[in-house]
Amino acid sequence: MGTFDGPGLRYVVFLQGCPFKCLYCANPDTIDPVGESKETDASYILEQAISMKPFFGKRGGITFSGGEPTVQAEALVPLFRQLKEAGLHICVDSNGAVWNKHVEELFSLADLVLLDVKQINNARHEHITGRPNSRTLETAEWLEQHNHPFWLRYVLVPGLSDFEEDLRALGEHFAGYKCIERVELLPYHRLGVHKYEAMGWAYQLPDTKENTPEQLKKAEDILREYFPQLVVN
Numbered sequence: 735m736g737t738f739d740g741p742g743l744r745y746v747v748f749l750q751g752c753p754f755k756c757l758y759c760a761n762p763d764t765i766d767p768v769g770e771s772k773e774t775d776a777s778y779i780l781e782q783a784i785s786m787k788p789f790f791g792k793r794g795g796i797t798f799s800g801g802e803p804t805v806q807a808e809a810l811v812p813l814f815r816q817l818k819e820a821g822l823h824i825c826v827d828s829n830g831a832v833w834n835k836h837v838e839e840l841f842s843l844a845d846l847v848l849l850d851v852k853q854i855n856n857a858r859h860e861h862i863t864g865r866p867n868s869r870t871l872e873t874a875e876w877l878e879q880h881n882h883p884f885w886l887r888y889v890l891v892p893g894l895s896d897f898e899e900d901l902r903a904l905g906e907h908f909a910g911y912k913c914i915e916r917v918e919l920l921p922y923h924r925l926g927v928h929k930y931e932a933m934g935w936a937y938q939l940p941d942t943k944e945n946t947p948e949q950l951k952k953a954e955d956i957l958r959e960y961f962p963q964l965v966v967n
């Protein structure tokens with residue numbers, strides 16, 4: 735259960751597999767498509783979600799996160815249909831980097847997409863994630879064109895995604911979007927470091943410190959010029 739991945743109280747399902755390899759990934763154990771996870775039957779997730787429905791209230795529901803849930807879009811589509819039939823609010827937390835007909839259907843079935851934009855500057859995006867940001871931006875455009883509500887999420891990493899020119903470019907790119915219900919500025923944190931140690935992986939940002947209050951405030955002030963719906967989490 736969580737309160738940070740979409741509105742209200744939510745049942746959060748973390749799925750394996752991600753095409754990115756972000757330098758600061760807090761869930762590195764979910765990047766591998768198989769990992770150490772056991773295969774989970776979709777009917778189990780449905781059953782759990784329905785049993786939790788009384789706790790969700792008017793705003794809560796189920797969120798699929800990861801990893802990148804759209805990697806398993808084909809398998810998720812039937813589950814999403816069943817969740818909708820059961821009257822559950824569905825969120826997908828996505829980096830927007832996977833696209834095919836199943837992903838399109840998955841997003842159409844979801845009530846809300848939480849779209850993580852890692853960097854608007856493509857060179858820095860490639861440095862952070864190992865992949866370009868073009869598909870993510872196209873996904874955002876698809877959501878806007880299809881009148882599909884989404885939240886824009888942005889992690890502020892010192893020295894990687896906190897440059898004023900990039901924050902302004904992000905603002906200029908998305909300020910006119912009507913379907914962005916909320917913009918979340920997420921501070922960089924190091925909560926995943928112990929996972930790297932446990933996996934025997936080197937943490938890629940050993941010297942990067944968490945944001946100072948001044949860094950966060952500066953970014954907040956810049957983004958608020960473009961997004962009145964900005965929230966700092």
Ligand code: SF4
Pocket residue numbers: 752753754755756758759760761762764765800801802829
């Ligand atoms: S997109 Fe998310 S899950 Fe994938 S590597 Fe980046 S932070 Fe990790």
